[in-house]
Amino acid sequence: MAELWDGLREAIRLILSGDSYLRDVAFRTIVVSGSATLFAMAAGVPLGYWLARGRFRGRTLLLSAVNTGMGMPPVVVGLVVWLMLVRSGPLGGLDLIYTQRAMVIAQFIIAVPLVVGFTAAAMQALPEHLPDLLAVLGAGRLRTLWLLSREANLGLLAAIMAGFGAVVSEVGASMTVGGNIQGSTRVLTTAIVTETSRGQNDRAIGLGIVLLAMAFAVNLVLTLVQQRRLR
């Protein structure tokens, strides 16, 4: 219990002192996980719409695969991405391994099923004839997707929260494909692992509290937007 209090004190000290290490790691965490979530939204929303509204053979199978993917272990994703990007791997020539871009790719793969699944559920909850109505009125595909996304905004905000929450808190994939290189690929979760392994438990707990506070702040903003729209 004493370690927890020490951790809390350390977190407050790190934040108030404007610790450059914390600033650097926290900023990188936001950039990497934020980018992965944004890319996942860009790919996942249209895919979710397609899965929700499309009429094609194998749709249910695909939806089941997406739902399974929502629980995909990050470390497995990290391993697969590592095997692809490592120098001897099929995409080794891209020279992405142990870079932030590799971490974004891995986190993108973790977030996409969540965004697709949440989007599909949100789109399926919309009135059945709404896409038809927009089509007859002359809305093109992009405009239809935009208007439907606005209608399903509560579900889509939940998709962002789930996607961001999953990637900002994962450690396995980031560690495997990023390598936890200080000043380059170290993010809050991998920094926590490093501090714990060094026996710096109070610092690890401090970073953990910062991570939690950051995730809470992002989700608070999204929840406020979501609930305002609900009213």
Next chain:
Amino acid sequence: MEVRFQDVRFLRGARCILEVPSLKFAQGRVTALLGPNGAGKSTILRLIAALERPTAGTVWLDGASASPARPTRAKVAFAFQDAVFITGTVRSNLDLALRLRDLPGEERATRIAAVAEACGIAPLLDRNAHGLSGGESQRANLARALCLQAPLTLLDEPLAGLDGPARQQLLRELPSLLRTFAATTILVTHDRDEALRLADDLVVLIEGRVRAAGVKRDVFRSPPDAETAEFLGYSVVSSLEDGLAIAPGALRIGEGDVTFDLTVEAVADLGARRELSGWIAGTRVALPLDDGAAVPGVGSVMLVSAPRTAVVRW
């Protein structure tokens, strides 16, 4: 706008939903697609609006095949059976429809004001569209389709979900609304009374096939088969030597052009009038019983008749 179906087939999986070798919806007329649930009526509207593609054949809209292309869609207005709205006011929903048709702001405002007045939704314009009652929703749904003033207006069960008085009122108002805002109209209904009141032409569709099509009066007076006649409200007496059907409301007590023996089943007092029900050769029929007439005994046989023009034989 003239709409023509040419050798159209529509399959869902292996199941044939619609088979229409030839069908024409005349320009400037109101045509009712009449048929029981599952007959393929809404599918016809969806094919015209290019929301579905025919498995075979072509749907022609004024000589151009129906397609999702913007110029073709711009000629069509569609009021779906379920009144669906985007989040916002009734006005913003109507405005979106007109914006998607690239109409300038001033024109949009003028059209919204005109259609809202005509459809009786002017006081609802600034209300949340998702908070409307069933009747208000249907009116707003109709107004959204009519404000487009499209060459072709498609209405899928425009009176669905409306209760008695609201339905009757809209039924009275619809013909004048269609005259003002719609050019050619095709409406789907499963209600014979609705079809006969609203339409110039009738198309009877049963199990995906057109059984009768033409001017309302002709279709109603000469149903081609027992099933169509039954759907049009005829009493079909199929157990007689020749199949025959008696038009709704045509039977009277006593001698006439075509006479039948009626076995009395019951007399119902409906308040304003009395109704005699019974059986003609195994077919149940009902006819009005005059106020002064004696009440016949249950099981007794009496003579009833119908004018020759109200009896169809095959």
